[in-house]
Amino acid sequence: MENIVEINHLAKKYKKFSALNDINIHIPKGSIYGLIGKNGAGKTTLIRVICGLQKPNNGEYTIYGIKNNDKEIAKVRKRIGAIIETPAIYENLSAIDNIKEQFILLGMPSLDNALELLELVGLNHTGKKKVGKFSLGMRQRLGIAMALVGNPDILILDEPVNGLDPEGIIEIRELILKLNHEKNITFLISSHYLDELSKIATHYCFIDKGNTIKEISAKDLSSKMKKKIEIKVKDVKAYVTYLTENEYDFDVVDNYTINVFGNVSLTKLLSDLIKNNLEVESIREIEETLENYFLNLVGGE
Amino acid sequence: MIKLLRANIFRLKKDFTFFCTIIATIIVALLLIATQLNNKFNYGEIVNIDNILFLSPIIIGILSAINTSLFIGLDYSDATIRNKIIKGHKKTDIYIANFLTSIIMNLIEIIIFMIIVSLFGLILLDGFALSINEMICILIDIVFIACSYSAIFTFMAMFINNATVSAIVNVFLIFIMLVVSFILLEKLATPDTITQSVYNGSALVEEEIPNPNALTTKEKNTYQLIANLFPTGQALQVSQIYKFDTNYEYYPLYSLVIIVTFTSLGIYLFERKEIN
Numbered sequence: 001m002e003n004i005v006e007i008n009h010l011a012k013k014y015k016k017f018s019a020l021n022d023i024n025i026h027i028p029k030g031s032i033y034g035l036i037g038k039n040g041a042g043k044t045t046l047i048r049v050i051c052g053l054q055k056p057n058n059g060e061y062t063i064y065g066i067k068n069n070d071k072e073i074a075k076v077r078k079r080i081g082a083i084i085e086t087p088a089i090y091e092n093l094s095a096i097d098n099i100k101e102q103f104i105l106l107g108m109p110s111l112d113n114a115l116e117l118l119e120l121v122g123l124n125h126t127g128k129k130k131v132g133k134f135s136l137g138m139r140q141r142l143g144i145a146m147a148l149v150g151n152p153d154i155l156i157l158d159e160p161v162n163g164l165d166p167e168g169i170i171e172i173r174e175l176i177l178k179l180n181h182e183k184n185i186t187f188l189i190s191s192h193y194l195d196e197l198s199k200i201a202t203h204y205c206f207i208d209k210g211n212t213i214k215e216i217s218a219k220d221l222s223s224k225m226k227k228k229i230e231i232k233v234k235d236v237k238a239y240v241t242y243l244t245e246n247e248y249d250f251d252v253v254d255n256y257t258i259n260v261f262g263n264v265s266l267t268k269l270l271s272d273l274i275k276n277n278l279e280v281e282s283i284r285e286i287e288e289t290l291e292n293y294f295l296n297l298v299g300g301e
Numbered sequence: 302m303i304k305l306l307r308a309n310i311f312r313l314k315k316d317f318t319f320f321c322t323i324i325a326t327i328i329v330a331l332l333l334i335a336t337q338l339n340n341k342f343n344y345g346e347i348v349n350i351d352n353i354l355f356l357s358p359i360i361i362g363i364l365s366a367i368n369t370s371l372f373i374g375l376d377y378s379d380a381t382i383r384n385k386i387i388k389g390h391k392k393t394d395i396y397i398a399n400f401l402t403s404i405i406m407n408l409i410e411i412i413i414f415m416i417i418v419s420l421f422g423l424i425l426l427d428g429f430a431l432s433i434n435e436m437i438c439i440l441i442d443i444v445f446i447a448c449s450y451s452a453i454f455t456f457m458a459m460f461i462n463n464a465t466v467s468a469i470v471n472v473f474l475i476f477i478m479l480v481v482s483f484i485l486l487e488k489l490a491t492p493d494t495i496t497q498s499v500y501n502g503s504a505l506v507e508e509e510i511p512n513p514n515a516l517t518t519k520e521k522n523t524y525q526l527i528a529n530l531f532p533t534g535q536a537l538q539v540s541q542i543y544k545f546d547t548n549y550e551y552y553p554l555y556s557l558v559i560i561v562t563f564t565s566l567g568i569y570l571f572e573r574k575e576i577n
Contacts, residue, residue, distance in 0.1 A: 081387075
């Protein structure tokens with residue numbers, strides 16, 4: 001699948017602090033790409049750099065094959081829409097005036113489609129109400145409408161559901177899915193709401209302390225996350241031999257813990273281990289969530 | 302850059318602060334006419350239209366500080382400057398579009414002020430004292446003074462990431478410039494000689510003696526240069542409040558120094574500024 005955005009060894013420093021050390025990301029066309037990381041991992045910095053607000057100190061990125069230091073990048077940027085942290089909208093203007101202003105900024109020949117965009121996000125009835133009086137959910141939706149001006153192919157959303165109530169979260173989720181399925185818009189979404197992200201993302205990138213920890217498709221992640229059996233043992237070495245010989249899908253977590261993946265019967269596994277004189281301290285089945293996976297990956301409670 | 306300018310104009314038409322400063326301009330113009338009419342009818346003074354017409358750059362300076370700061374500052378407060386960069390607009394173009402928008406705001410207010418003063422002045426006041434050539438020179442000077450204000454206030458607003466702070470700083474700055482200009486021009490107004498009464502043995506006679514507080518030639522040239530460089534200094538001189546350097550045709554050159562310095566420095570620094 002073609003990658004719309006590719007990031008290679010990207011680094012960004014603020015004086016002595018390294019916000020990004022070594023970021024490597026490949027965003028396929030038409031995907032909903034989830035960017036996951038703790039606070040301070042570098043998610044927003046990465047998005048700022050890709051959007052051209054800041055320059056990297058090292059590494060490069062390409063958008064539609066155009067490098068970040070190429071003069072043509074300005075033209076390619078017109079195909080991007082973004083919301084970074086909070087929607088960038090004029091509070092003293094109405095929703096329709098904000099959209100019109102964006103139309104003019106992009107040199108669109110006509111302002112006729114402005115109302116259509118508001119209809120898409122459910123804000124077509126706001127009339128002359130100033131954005132300063134909008135709720136948070138309405139501002140987020142207007143921000144998405146602003147980002148959609150110019151029919152971008154890529155939408156970058158930084159924490160799009162922060163501060164929204166459950167209804168607002170559902171609205172944004174459905175809007176993202178609709179845009180992805182109907183208009184084939186590629187999304188890059190950073191979010192702390194992992195449960196919410198897991199409902200829509202097709203690809204994930206886990207970052208920590210400015211480094212890419214793992215890039216994985218939702219499909220591969222799902223197979224790893226489906227179910228696992230956690231076995232606590234006294235010494236993993238013997239177990240590794242047995243599990244390898246019997247073609248189990250497993251991970252050695254530490255000297256005393258092994259995770260076995262796949263559709264394995266706990267009872268059968270335990271009985272097989274005992275038959276082979278492999279003592280088990282404890283054994284349990286775990287349905288892994290994206291949160292658990294992420295925490296295991298980067299460490300933390 | 303044209304797109305950026307058009308977007309700014311679209312926003313300007315709906316800007317409440319700009320609308321308020323236009324109203325303020327009209328009120329100030331009418332108040333000045335009223336004051337001068339009072340002087341004319343109650344004290345028999347001859348009041349020329351020039352007395353008021355060319356006060357516009359002094360008044361507009363204060364309004365420009367407010368307008369430019371709040372208009373540009375809103376881009377930072379509402380974070381909308383991000384939209385412009387994300388969509389591929391160059392930082393140089395953003396800066397120049399903001400600078401030109403500030404000039405447009407200033408010129409609109411100057412034109413409104415002059416139209417009102419001219420309309421009432423032609424009916425109620427005592428005509429023009431300056432020659433047509435002088436007036437044309439002064440009008441061109443006023444345009445350049447407006448551009449100087451825009452250069453300075455745009456520079457400040459583009460680097461102070463807060464509309465309110467930017468407005469406070471720029472208003473403070475314009476008043477500082479006015480005070481400094483007043484001081485310099487007052488110093489320049491110091492006469493070279495003073496009249497002193499001296500007893501010559503039989504009677505008191507008056508004689509002219511050098512003024513100990515008079516400026517040296519070097520000091521005069523320096524003060525005049527600084528007064529001409531400051532847009533407020535030029536504004537005070539074209540308003541006819543002070544008449545030292547009446548070579549009005551050279552004032553635009555001083556303004557160009559300010560415009561080029563602040564704008565090129567501003568663009569250079571803005572290119573390197575990281576936007577959050």
